[in-house]
Amino acid sequence: GDSVTQMEGPVTLSEEAFLTINCTYTATGYPSLFWYVQYPGEGLQLLLKATKADDKGSNKGFEATYRKETTSFHLEKGSVQVSDSAVYFCALSEWNTGNQFYFGTGTSLTVIP
Amino acid sequence: DADVTQTPRNRITKTGKRIMLECSQTKGHDRMYWYRQDPGLGLRLIYYSFDVKDINKGEISDGYSVSRQAQAKFSLSLESAIPNQTALYFCATSEPGQGSDTQYFGPGTRLTVL
Numbered sequence: 222g223d224s225v226t227q228m229e230g231p232v233t234l235s236e237e238a239f240l241t242i243n244c245t246y247t248a249t250g251y252p253s254l255f256w257y258v259q260y261p262g263e264g265l266q267l268l269l270k271a272t273k274a275d276d277k278g279s280n281k282g283f284e285a286t287y288r289k290e291t292t293s294f295h296l297e298k299g300s301v302q303v304s305d306s307a308v309y310f311c312a313l314s315e316w317n318t319g320n321q322f323y324f325g326t327g328t329s330l331t332v333i334p
Numbered sequence: 335d336a337d338v339t340q341t342p343r344n345r346i347t348k349t350g351k352r353i354m355l356e357c358s359q360t361k362g363h364d365r366m367y368w369y370r371q372d373p374g375l376g377l378r379l380i381y382y383s384f385d386v387k388d389i390n391k392g393e394i395s396d397g398y399s400v401s402r403q404a405q406a407k408f409s410l411s412l413e414s415a416i417p418n419q420t421a422l423y424f425c426a427t428s429e430p431g432q433g434s435d436t437q438y439f440g441p442g443t444r445l446t447v448l
Binding site: 255257263264265266267270310314321322324325326327 | 367379
């Protein structure tokens with residue numbers, strides 16, 4: 222069945238450091254891929270998405286490229302800020318499964334000044 | 335105003351009590367979902383509904399029931415709460431769209447079962 226695996230945290234970085242959070246997926250068809258962010262005390266918000274292979278999703282300085290050959294959708298940001306401290310979830314949705322969402326376990330990021 | 339609202343935001347109850355969590359949305363979406371979030375486990379799907387007459391079990395439906403009262407309202411019930419149902423519960427909505435379905439989440443309900 223479909224599933225998402227993302228790197229375990231917690232991750233702690235200094236401000237302006239480079240961020241990578243790894244995400245790989247297993248799917249039977251051609252899923253859409255998503256990164257959601259959860260700030261403390263809030264619900265999940267869509268950060269970015271990509272709907273087909275080689276698409277790059279981007280938002281707020283974050284980027285992720287849909288790599289079909291490696292079944293990956295790694296999240297990157299060149300220079301993190303304290304305000305990026307949150308939990309990040311990788312997810313997929315596939316037409317074959319009625320667009321059900323499958324979430325990774327989340328990666329907690331703390332950025333220190 | 336928020337597009338997806340959940341009530342209550344926090345609830346403490348005792349083992350054996352019946353609890354209802356409510357979700358309302360103004361996005362006009364047909365599809366609604368209930369998830370629970372536990373540390374280290376991410377989000378797990380409890381129930382989902384693709385329209386008012388459609389209810390489907392998710393990964394972890396045992397011990398829960400739902401009611402889709404209208405397009406805009408989707409309630410989750412715990413008939414007899416137990417401590418391992420202590421978790422953060424999220425409602426979400428989405429629009430169908432091949433390859434582009436996006437989910438929109440409420441703020442969550444923190445439930446503690448003593």
